[in-house]
Amino acid sequence: MIDPISFSNVVEKIVTVKEGKFVKRKYYRFRGGRWYGGIATADTVGCNLSCGFCWSWKANTSIATYGEYYSPKEVAKRLVEIASNRNYGLVRISGGEPTIGFEHLLQVLDILSSYKYNFILETNGILIGYDKKYAKELSKYKFLHVRVSLKGTNEEEFGKLTNAEPSAFRFQINALKNLLEENVSCHAAAMLSFSSEEEKFKLVEELKKIDEKLADLEEEYVFLYPHVVEILKKRNLSPRIAYDPNKIPSTLV
Numbered sequence: 587m588i589d590p591i592s593f594s595n596v597v598e599k600i601v602t603v604k605e606g607k608f609v610k611r612k613y614y615r616f617r618g619g620r621w622y623g624g625i626a627t628a629d630t631v632g633c634n635l636s637c638g639f640c641w642s643w644k645a646n647t648s649i650a651t652y653g654e655y656y657s658p659k660e661v662a663k664r665l666v667e668i669a670s671n672r673n674y675g676l677v678r679i680s681g682g683e684p685t686i687g688f689e690h691l692l693q694v695l696d697i698l699s700s701y702k703y704n705f706i707l708e709t710n711g712i713l714i715g716y717d718k719k720y721a722k723e724l725s726k727y728k729f730l731h732v733r734v735s736l737k738g739t740n741e742e743e744f745g746k747l748t749n750a751e752p753s754a755f756r757f758q759i760n761a762l763k764n765l766l767e768e769n770v771s772c773h774a775a776a777m778l779s780f781s782s783e784e785e786k787f788k789l790v791e792e793l794k795k796i797d798e799k800l801a802d803l804e805e806e807y808v809f810l811y812p813h814v815v816e817i818l819k820k821r822n823l824s825p826r827i828a829y830d831p832n833k834i835p836s837t838l839v
């Protein structure tokens with residue numbers, strides 16, 4: 587079972603490298619995409635969880651050999667180029683967990699602060715919930731919105747889905763508290779493919795106790811890409827709700 591905090595340190599040592607005052611991080615792809623109505627995306631390598639539905643699991647389980655190191659300047663440049671060529675207003679880092687190698691993320695954000703784009707930080711929130719300093723640092727960037735993606739609706743589901751200590755689910759919830767306390771724009775998403783309606787209801791009630799705004803939960807479901815089906819089988823997970831990637835409902839894009 588993974589302790590996601592100590593695992594973050596192990597992953598960080600492999601996926602980042604310091605060069606002078608800048609920190610490089612591993613990425614495996616830069617792309618445009620239809621999510622959020624169009625967003626430039628840098629797919630990074632390395633995560634502190636091991637979700638049994640992760641669409642990026644091949645990169646995240648081969649971190650020593652996958653991807654190449656990019657400086658914050660190179661990452662920002664690639665994102666700005668894609669966004670500008672395609673007329674997007676949004677950029678993001680996806681693929682792995684962007685808060686691992688936090689100094690690198692802050693350096694990317696520093697550079698992007700000179701441009702007109704909004705940045706969506708897609709995170710599992712583990713580190714933000716573990717240490718409030720993450721939320722405090724993020725509060726400096728007013729063009730940033732944080733999407734905390736909860737892995738299931740409670741400790742038990744979280745443990746089963748992520749292979750991590752079930753109690754680490756509390757870090758995910760705590761991330762939302764920390765972000766709101768530091769006035770960082772954020773919302774909660776949750777992987778609900780494996781949850782019952784009752785469990786979803788209980789999660790929403792819990793989120794409401796933190797802040798009524800969090801009741802507007804973004805629902806996430808598994809898309810059955812062949813490599814996702816492969817990991818689901820390996821982990822013996824059967825989604826209650828899942829979508830054919832060729833027929834994604836417009837409400838989920």
Ligand code: SF4
Pocket residue numbers: 633634635636637639640641642643646681682683710
């Ligand atoms: S948190 Fe996201 S990137 Fe990390 S293993 Fe889970 S789905 Fe993959």
